Amino acid sequence: MSRPPLTIWEQAQMQGYSRRDFLQFCSWIAAAAGIEASGVPAVVEALDTKPRLPVIWMHFQECTCCSESFIRSSHPIVSNIILDTISLDYTETLQAAAGKQAEAALHSTMEKYKGQYLMLVEGSVPTAADGVYCCIGGRTALDIVREAAAGAKAVVTWGSCASNGCIQASKPNPTKATPIEDVISGVPIIKVPGCPPIAEVMAGVIVHYLAFDRIPQLDGIGRPKAFYSRRVHDTCYRRPNYDAGLFVESFDDENARRGYCLYKVGCRGPVTYNACGVIRWNNGVSYPIQSGHGCIGCSEAHFWDNGPFYQHLASFPGFGIETTADTVGMAVGAVTVAGIAAHAVVTNIRKRSVIAEEIRTSEKIPEQGKDA
Amino acid sequence: MESLTLRRVYVWELPVRLYHWVNALCVVVLSVTGYMIGKPLSLPVSGEASFSYFFGWVRFIHFVAAFVFFFNFLGRIYWGFVGNQFARWNNFLPLTPKLLARQWAEFLQVLKVDIFQAQVKPLESIGHNAMAGWTYFATFLAFVFQSVTGFGLYAAMSTSWLPGLFRWIVPLMGGDFAVRQWHHMAMWFFVIFSMVHTYLVFYHDYVEGRGVISSMAGGWKFVERRENVK
Numbered sequence: 087m088s089r090p091p092l093t094i095w096e097q098a099q100m101q102g103y104s105r106r107d108f109l110q111f112c113s114w115i116a117a118a119a120g121i122e123a124s125g126v127p128a129v130v131e132a133l134d135t136k137p138r139l140p141v142i143w144m145h146f147q148e149c150t151c152c153s154e155s156f157i158r159s160s161h162p163i164v165s166n167i168i169l170d171t172i173s174l175d176y177t178e179t180l181q182a183a184a185g186k187q188a189e190a191a192l193h194s195t196m197e198k199y200k201g202q203y204l205m206l207v208e209g210s211v212p213t214a215a216d217g218v219y220c221c222i223g224g225r226t227a228l229d230i231v232r233e234a235a236a237g238a239k240a241v242v243t244w245g246s247c248a249s250n251g252c253i254q255a256s257k258p259n260p261t262k263a264t265p266i267e268d269v270i271s272g273v274p275i276i277k278v279p280g281c282p283p284i285a286e287v288m289a290g291v292i293v294h295y296l297a298f299d300r301i302p303q304l305d306g307i308g309r310p311k312a313f314y315s316r317r318v319h320d321t322c323y324r325r326p327n328y329d330a331g332l333f334v335e336s337f338d339d340e341n342a343r344r345g346y347c348l349y350k351v352g353c354r355g356p357v358t359y360n361a362c363g364v365i366r367w368n369n370g371v372s373y374p375i376q377s378g379h380g381c382i383g384c385s386e387a388h389f390w391d392n393g394p395f396y397q398h399l400a401s402f403p404g405f406g407i408e409t410t411a412d413t414v415g416m417a418v419g420a421v422t423v424a425g426i427a428a429h430a431v432v433t434n435i436r437k438r439s440v441i442a443e444e445i446r447t448s449e450k451i452p453e454q455g456k457d458a
Numbered sequence: 459m460e461s462l463t464l465r466r467v468y469v470w471e472l473p474v475r476l477y478h479w480v481n482a483l484c485v486v487v488l489s490v491t492g493y494m495i496g497k498p499l500s501l502p503v504s505g506e507a508s509f510s511y512f513f514g515w516v517r518f519i520h521f522v523a524a525f526v527f528f529f530n531f532l533g534r535i536y537w538g539f540v541g542n543q544f545a546r547w548n549n550f551l552p553l554t555p556k557l558l559a560r561q562w563a564e565f566l567q568v569l570k571v572d573i574f575q576a577q578v579k580p581l582e583s584i585g586h587n588a589m590a591g592w593t594y595f596a597t598f599l600a601f602v603f604q605s606v607t608g609f610g611l612y613a614a615m616s617t618s619w620l621p622g623l624f625r626w627i628v629p630l631m632g633g634d635f636a637v638r639q640w641h642h643m644a645m646w647f648f649v650i651f652s653m654v655h656t657y658l659v660f661y662h663d664y665v666e667g668r669g670v671i672s673s674m675a676g677g678w679k680f681v682e683r684r685e686n687v688k
Contacts, residue, residue, distance in 0.1 A: 307629045317614060317634075331501050331513035346507075350498060357634035359614075386633045399496060400639055411639065412497065415646030422650050426657045429573075436575040437665050444667050 091137040094296075108133075118365065119290030119302070120312025132297040139296055140195055140203040142234060143177035146220050146227040147254045147263050148209030151282040152244040153179050158368070159285035178222070189223050196237050204295065205238035207231065210247045210254050211269050212261035219261040228269060235270040240301055242276045242291060243267070246385060249279035249309075256390035267308065274301050277308040279360075281384035286365050287313045309359070318381050319355035321363030324348070342378065352396040353380030360385045464680040469544050469585055470673055477534045478674055484527035485648050488604075491520035496642050524608055531601050544585030550595040564588035572661070580666045584681060590658075593651075600647050607631075607641040 092100075098108050109130065116129045143153075157180075176192040183191055195203055209227075212219035217226035235241055243266045246252035254263030267275050278291055291310055294302045302310040319325065327333070327347040334342040334351050349356070355363075358381050362373040374381055380396070383389040392400050399410040470478075494516050501512065538547045552558035564581075568589040571577045581587065586594065609620065610627035611634060631637045662670045668680040 306625065326507035329514035330507040330510035331498060332507055333498055335500055357638060383635065386635060388632050392635045399642065411643040418646065418650055422653050432575055433661060433665060436578055440578055440580060440665060
């Protein structure tokens with residue numbers, strides 16, 4: 087009989103972490119996952135006692151920036167324990183196995199833990215030409231994702247590719263890159279968009295699932311509310327400048343130096359739902375706006391098509407990239423003014439007789455001071 | 459000898475007039491503040507943010523005007539069911555085949571007489587002519603569109619239930635960015651409409667002399683009556 091799988095605490099011990107390190111990690115990740123303080127013991131309990139969660143991490147049309155983000159999480163336990171040692175049964179990027187061995191590992195997990203494993207997906211799935219644009223081990227991504235999803239307990243779609251298609255799905259989308267939710271059904275899906283998503287957000291989602299055995303509370307389009315319920319704009323430290331009407335006009339002006347709001351140079355913060363303003367990046371060092379560059383809205387669907395990034399309004403379709411809705415509106419307004427002027431002139435010519443007739447037949451009022 | 463007399467007709471009831479001017483004010487305020495939200499002024503200031511709330515006020519005025527606009531519009535929808543014959547829905551929509559035939563004929567007449575001026579003699583219509591009625595219905599659709607997209611965007615920063623009712627539009631259109639873009643584009647419809655509308659009331663008053671402009675203040679229009687007198 088095989089030994090039961092180790093728990094995360096047992097693994098941490100083997101890696102040389104103290105109980106104190108472990109408890110610090112638990113409360114830190116609980117806070118990151120948006121779990122209230124009274125929920126921390128539940129997290130400790132889960133990581134202490136529950137056997138490891140079987141996880142398969144799949145890569146399709148993507149750049150692996152989600153994995154890169156995840157392994158750069160500020161807390162070492164995230165990468166050492168959750169990703170590296172414990173949970174992953176299959177991941178193309180980090181596993182030692184290759185070829186037939188890797189395929190065997192994937193299939194043994196899928197069979198052994200049918201209905202129990204967590205499936206993490208990075209990348210969109212091409213559906214054009216029967217999915218031939220992305221094949222692994224001689225099978226299409228479409229085929230693989232459907233088979234794997236059928237036995238999964240839940241699916242987490244890492245990053246914008248898997249959640250909304252990202253750059254592969256931008257116009258004209260030659261491979262018909264499709265987000266995961268559109269190719270599978272019958273399994274709960276947690277979307278963690280971003281290009282990439284923040285490492286702590288990714289860890290938080292997994293820990294929440296591990297601790298409570300159910301998916302976190304999701305918003306209307308399937309993103310965890312804890313991280314995606316507020317706009318970058320709402321938590322931005324430059325927000326007071328926006329409310330005051332103090333804007334950067336160009337990237338090299340005095341206003342940029344003063345740290346005014348980047349709204350007019352195209353910041354997508356007001357239309358982007360993410361936790362960048364709160365959790366920030368690289369161990370909380372900074373995030374794009376703090377570094378002087380507007381948000382490009384990487385966690386929103388179609389963000390590649392909503393360009394140019396340095397303009398507040400998108401270009402108007404069909405009129406070239408410099409043309410916004412305002413340019414078109416102004417032009418239509420000018421044409422309208424010209425039309426009105428022309429109509430007024432024509433009216434005075436064509437309707438001359440009507441107006442003259444009205445004046446002629448109108449009541450004659452005797453001039454003041456004279457007798458009628 | 460033929461004599462022409464004008465008779466007063468009470469066309470626009472008080473709720474219609476009130477609606478019209480509240481709506482006009484809202485459209486102007488919403489367009490100006492909306493344009494400023496899309497393309498903020500470059501203020502000649504260099505102070506700290508804590509001293510000013512300028513852009514916050516612009517947005518606040520936009521939101522307040524939007525609520526007034528919305529409820530005013532709801533009032534008008536109601537009045538389309540209970541108002542007088544000139545306020546009712548059958549002025550804006552051909553609800554029966556017979557009405558469609560009549561409105562279509564009148565639409566072509568308006569095109570001939572007022573737009574291309576192929577016919578010089580003016581038309582006589584007391585309330586809205588068919589072309590105006592249909593155009594106003596198009597503006598009602600624009601009102602609905604702006605209300606839905608506007609409240610959909612506003613829902614993200616509000617906890618109240620009314621904007622929350624329109625949350626569904628955001629995923630439907632593909633995100634806040636797209637909704638904001640459409641909301642912004644639709645503003646230009648209001649700008650163009652207002653220009654043409656203002657011109658046309660001046661035009662009608664000038665050519666026909668039946669008091670179209672003042673009718674929206676007092677409610678009275680004039681109809682012509684020709685009779686033979688000795």
